[in-house]
Amino acid sequence: MNSVGDEARELLLTRLSAVDEISEADRNLLDGLSWRIEEKSARTQFVDEGDRPSECCLVISGIVVRSRYTQDGQRQILSVHIPGDIPDLQSLHLKRMDHGLETVGPCRLAFVSHSSLHDVCRASYSVAAAIWRESLIDGALHRAAIFRNGRLEADARLAHFISEMYLRHLVLGMATDGAFQFPLSQEMMGEALGLTVVSINRAAQTLRARGLVRMERGSIQVLDPGTLAAFGQFDPTFLHVRDEFLG
Amino acid sequence: MNSVGDEARELLLTRLSAVDEISEADRNLLDGLSWRIEEKSARTQFVDEGDRPSECCLVISGIVVRSRYTQDGQRQILSVHIPGDIPDLQSLHLKRMDHGLETVGPCRLAFVSHSSLHDVCRASYSVAAAIWRESLIDGALHRAAIFRNGRLEADARLAHFISEMYLRHLVLGMATDGAFQFPLSQEMMGEALGLTVVSINRAAQTLRARGLVRMERGSIQVLDPGTLAAFGQFDPTFLHVRDEFLG
DNA sequence: CGAAGTATTGACTTGTTTCAATGTTAGTGG
DNA sequence: CCACTAACATTGAAACAAGTCAATACTTCG
Numbered sequence: 413m414n415s416v417g418d419e420a421r422e423l424l425l426t427r428l429s430a431v432d433e434i435s436e437a438d439r440n441l442l443d444g445l446s447w448r449i450e451e452k453s454a455r456t457q458f459v460d461e462g463d464r465p466s467e468c469c470l471v472i473s474g475i476v477v478r479s480r481y482t483q484d485g486q487r488q489i490l491s492v493h494i495p496g497d498i499p500d501l502q503s504l505h506l507k508r509m510d511h512g513l514e515t516v517g518p519c520r521l522a523f524v525s526h527s528s529l530h531d532v533c534r535a536s537y538s539v540a541a542a543i544w545r546e547s548l549i550d551g552a553l554h555r556a557a558i559f560r561n562g563r564l565e566a567d568a569r570l571a572h573f574i575s576e577m578y579l580r581h582l583v584l585g586m587a588t589d590g591a592f593q594f595p596l597s598q599e600m601m602g603e604a605l606g607l608t609v610v611s612i613n614r615a616a617q618t619l620r621a622r623g624l625v626r627m628e629r630g631s632i633q634v635l636d637p638g639t640l641a642a643f644g645q646f647d648p649t650f651l652h653v654r655d656e657f658l659g
Numbered sequence: 660m661n662s663v664g665d666e667a668r669e670l671l672l673t674r675l676s677a678v679d680e681i682s683e684a685d686r687n688l689l690d691g692l693s694w695r696i697e698e699k700s701a702r703t704q705f706v707d708e709g710d711r712p713s714e715c716c717l718v719i720s721g722i723v724v725r726s727r728y729t730q731d732g733q734r735q736i737l738s739v740h741i742p743g744d745i746p747d748l749q750s751l752h753l754k755r756m757d758h759g760l761e762t763v764g765p766c767r768l769a770f771v772s773h774s775s776l777h778d779v780c781r782a783s784y785s786v787a788a789a790i791w792r793e794s795l796i797d798g799a800l801h802r803a804a805i806f807r808n809g810r811l812e813a814d815a816r817l818a819h820f821i822s823e824m825y826l827r828h829l830v831l832g833m834a835t836d837g838a839f840q841f842p843l844s845q846e847m848m849g850e851a852l853g854l855t856v857v858s859i860n861r862a863a864q865t866l867r868a869r870g871l872v873r874m875e876r877g878s879i880q881v882l883d884p885g886t887l888a889a890f891g892q893f894d895p896t897f898l899h900v901r902d903e904f905l906g
Numbered sequence: 907c908g909a910a911g912t913a914t915t916g917a918c919t920t921g922t923t924t925c926a927a928t929g930t931t932a933g934t935g936g
Numbered sequence: 937c938c939a940c941t942a943a944c945a946t947t948g949a950a951a952c953a954a955g956t957c958a959a960t961a962c963t964t965c966g
Contacts, residue, residue: 510803537781544787554798608956
């Protein structure tokens with residue numbers, strides 16, 4: 413069978429078992445979750461700051477960003493989410509959204525109700541722990557962003573960002589020869605890194621000139637992951653991925 | 660009786676019940692936790708990046724910061740923690756520390772083992788949920804920092820930071836007439852906000868000149884919380900505190 | 907083809923850093 | 937109680953990274 417939500421079930425299971433083994437019983441619990449699938453078009457804000465959602469959203473394909481806006485409409489991108497991520501997992505315990513969720517390109521999303529997630533967590537502490545840990549890795553990503561945007565200059569900041577994106581795609585098996593699809597415009601990368609398009613453009617030229625990356629519209633190829641990571645002072649510890657991915 | 664750890668028990672209970680009521684049974688569970696008290700002197704790093712701690716740390720008095728360093732030794736302060744906070748709560752599910760913990764002034768800290776925390780979480784999902792929520796508020800604080808450091812200029816950044824510190828002290832009952840003890844030097848505030856001492860000093864002068872705050876060595880008085888928050892585009896939503904504190 | 911979004915480039919401006927000197931405050935020990 | 941010291945705050949001037957403005961090219965797509 414190939415029922416609605418199987419993609420979501422598989423992605424979630426892969427993700428949760430990336431750190432600890434998931435028992436047969438827990439797997440059955442998780443398989444019992446029912447998912448609603450939605451396709452969203454590009455540049456759609458589907459959760460707003462201030463909302464009180466009753467579901468969480470799992471990214472199946474495409475990229476979702478979390479964002480906050482200044483009074484005069486400038487956007488700060490708080491985090492970038494790729495398939496397997498649950499960008500609003502915190503809404504499970506924090507009622508009110510402190511940021512919005514927007515698609516970048518077209519996305520396929522899977523929604524699961526808070527109540528059913530609470531049910532599986534209540535039924536098994538090891539499931540609760542696995543999901544809890546996901547929400548903590550999210551915090552670790554935030555800390556990496558604070559460090560990166562606070563202490564690195566433009567070139568290094570971009571190197572750090574690309575290193576992170578590369579590693580996360582690598583773990584997913586979505587990078588071949590260092591290359592992965594990446595639909596964020598330079599403008600949006602600037603909004604994530606606290607820089608303008610112009611600075612991103614010039615930083616990108618630096619990284620290209622050093623032979624570290626190739627960046628084309630919609631995709632990035634990392635030519636020298638080690639040097640790129642060193643240049644961006646990127647420490648993958650915080651991603652808490654298995655050692656096999658850390659070259 | 661006044662056994663070791665009672666301060667910690669009371670602080671934790673107050674904190675956890677700030678959002679949802681804690682049942683009698685849950686309270687008994689939490690009261691069963693055993694705490695180890697330690698006094699730390701000023702400027703002591705007591706947990707290092709890379710450590711694999713087996714306990715969490717509750718701040719009883721004083722201020723603790725979480726920090727990461729660049730290769731050339733510059734410090735980025737990731738977050739500032741006041742009494743009632745558990746700065747390394749994420750270590751409960753993330754084995755390896757991606758940052759260090761340091762005292763600012765002298766601190767009294769209470770330590771509780773991961774295993775005993777897991778026990779109370781396993782025993783009661785409502786306790787697990789309350790502690791989980793604390794770890795998510797931590798993430799919300801991180802997002803506020805990313806927004807603040809990424810999109811606000813120096814003056815507004817400092818206003819945002821002071822607004823946050825003021826509100827958190829207010830909730831604790833540690834602010835009178837808008838004034839609270841705050842031992843961070845301007846240098847350290849710079850390390851938190853991604854600015855230099857000089858910029859902080861000048862930003863402080865702006866806020867003083869506008870009649871928003873008084874800052875003296877070791878203490879801050881907020882004269883006009885509303886205007887200060889507006890100037891710093893500070894939205895207290897993310898702290899998820901009760902409405903009674905939001906003027 | 908035209909239009910919209912995106913990338914690139916150059917010239918100029920500005921906020922912040924850097925450097926360096928001078929006050930100021932708190933704590934220490936004679 | 938004062939001299940001494942270290943930490944912290946304040947100030948000014950010069951240097952610089954990044955922002956702003958604006959024009960030009962390149963892509964993608966209806």
